Amino acid sequence: MSQAPFVAQWGVLGCGWISSEFTKDVSRPMASRGVTDVTHAIAAVGSRSLSKAEDFIAANCPRGAAGQQDGLVGFKTKAYGSYKGVIDDPNVNIVYVGTMNMCHYEDAKLALEGGKHCLLEKPATLNAAEWKHLVSIAKSKNLFLMEAVWTRFNPVMLAIQKAIHEDDVIGEIRCLYSDLSMDVYKKREDTDRLLAAELAGGALLDIGPYPLAWTMMILYRHPQNGRTAAEKVGSTMMKYHTGVDLATSFTMTFPKLNAIAYCTTNLLSAVQKHQNTRIVGSKGEILVQGYTSRPQKYILRLFAKPEKEGGAFLPDETIDMSFDGFGLYWEADAVARCLKDGLTECPEMPLDETLMTMEIFDNIRKEGGYEFSPGLEKVKS
Numbered sequence: 068m069s070q071a072p073f074v075a076q077w078g079v080l081g082c083g084w085i086s087s088e089f090t091k092d093v094s095r096p097m098a099s100r101g102v103t104d105v106t107h108a109i110a111a112v113g114s115r116s117l118s119k120a121e122d123f124i125a126a127n128c129p130r131g132a133a134g135q136q137d138g139l140v141g142f143k144t145k146a147y148g149s150y151k152g153v154i155d156d157p158n159v160n161i162v163y164v165g166t167m168n169m170c171h172y173e174d175a176k177l178a179l180e181g182g183k184h185c186l187l188e189k190p191a192t193l194n195a196a197e198w199k200h201l202v203s204i205a206k207s208k209n210l211f212l213m214e215a216v217w218t219r220f221n222p223v224m225l226a227i228q229k230a231i232h233e234d235d236v237i238g239e240i241r242c243l244y245s246d247l248s249m250d251v252y253k254k255r256e257d258t259d260r261l262l263a264a265e266l267a268g269g270a271l272l273d274i275g276p277y278p279l280a281w282t283m284m285i286l287y288r289h290p291q292n293g294r295t296a297a298e299k300v301g302s303t304m305m306k307y308h309t310g311v312d313l314a315t316s317f318t319m320t321f322p323k324l325n326a327i328a329y330c331t332t333n334l335l336s337a338v339q340k341h342q343n344t345r346i347v348g349s350k351g352e353i354l355v356q357g358y359t360s361r362p363q364k365y366i367l368r369l370f371a372k373p374e375k376e377g378g379a380f381l382p383d384e385t386i387d388m389s390f391d392g393f394g395l396y397w398e399a400d401a402v403a404r405c406l407k408d409g410l411t412e413c414p415e416m417p418l419d420e421t422l423m424t425m426e427i428f429d430n431i432r433k434e435g436g437y438e439f440s441p442g443l444e445k446v447k448s
């Protein structure tokens with residue numbers, strides 16, 4: 068007889084866009100992605116407004132998430148007009164923080180201090196000091212904590228990682244080019260969360276985590292790199308008049324591989340839906356298709372004669388891994404498995420790799436002159 072799946076009992080903080088995608092994704096039938104060991108319930112949803120939380124439930128999970136639809140738990144999703152209500156709900160065992168960047172530290176702290184595990188949207192915090200403090204609370208209470216870098220769990224990312232790390236498909240890695248940019252400049256008001264200083268906006272914090280995720284997954288985690296931090300990180304930042312960055316680029320060197328990552332992000336240009344990440348090796352290259360944050364396919368392009376300089380390519384092979392929904396469910400499933408197994412950090416997105424990210428971003432901001440508005444950072448180094 069097969070065992071009943073483990074049910075992650077989520078409490079959602081903030082009823083904005085990404086919380087709705089997360090909620091819809093974990094409400095999809097588990098069978099649609101062949102998962103049988105874990106499932107999900109949305110136990111509670113919290114907003115600063117009760118009616119917003121009620122409307123959110125009606126729109127995104129009227130019958131609860133997958134585990135509730137399958138009758139694995141008896142409770143319905145409850146709406147709260149405060150975040151604290153969610154934390155105190157006895158049916159919640161893990162909190163998803165989908166609030167604005169400048170709220171992440173305090174909202175995650177509320178969850179952890181309330182004794183709940185926590186999945187925290189990217190960027191985890193505003194700086195490394197805030198993250199270190201959250202980690203210390205989580206560790207002292209033996210609670211799970213993870214930054215929600217969902218791209219790390221995307222099947223295209225994992226297939227490419229295997230192709231490069233295990234199957235040597237494109238040979239020695241030489242360069243990784245990764246961009247995620249958005250067409251925001253002159254299209255949105257200065258009060259928009261991406262452009263406003265008081266909301267800790269800017270390209271680096273909002274979409275910079277994705278080029279960095281590719282660098283970490285493909286170069287930092289390369290078996291021959293031995294999880295050695297980048298030797299050098301260089302950056303260029305262009306600021307907007309509000310004080311946030313309109314465009315940032317950073318390079319990261321990995322001498323053990325003789326490989327370099329070129330990462331770019333801006334709020335100036337339309338996202339090319341086709342190809343924004345490209346990985347070049349000695350035998351050919353991989354062209355990631357779709358947004359850098361949620362790719363659906365990749366192209367494998369091999370040199371006909373790898374030993375020759377500037378040689379011709381063999382015909383392209385397209386590996387199509389298209390999926391339904393937004394694609395946050397793989398991350399949610401991985402978190403549920405961690406809880407099921409009693410882990411307090413996720414091997415695919417461990418606490419120290421978020422710390423590394425926050426330290427890299429702190430240094431890039433320092434180099435580029437991006438200082439947060441007074442009072443935004445709750446812990447400073």
Ligand SMILES: NC(=O)C1=CN([C@@H]2O[C@H](COP(=O)(O)OP(=O)(O)OC[C@H]3O[C@@H](n4cnc5c(N)ncnc54)[C@H](OP(=O)(O)O)[C@@H]3O)[C@@H](O)[C@H]2O)C=CC1
Nearest residue numbers: 081082083084085086114115165166167168170188189190
């Ligand atoms: N993983 C991913 O692909 C994505 C991740 N993100 C991340 O998720 C977070 C939220 O982004 P997104 O959903 O697009 O943003 P939204 O503006 O759509 O939602 C943010 C929510 O934060 C809550 N909030 C709490 N305090 C404030 C405040 N002072 N001002 C405004 N809102 C506040 C609000 O919830 P309420 O009113 O209900 O209390 C609001 O709905 C960001 O940190 C972003 O980086 C965003 C998009 C994609």
Ligand SMILES: O=C1OC[C@@H](O)[C@H](O)[C@H]1O
Nearest residue numbers: 085189249261273274360
């Ligand atoms: O994480 C994100 O990915 C998609 C973008 O649209 C969004 O601004 C960002 O927060």
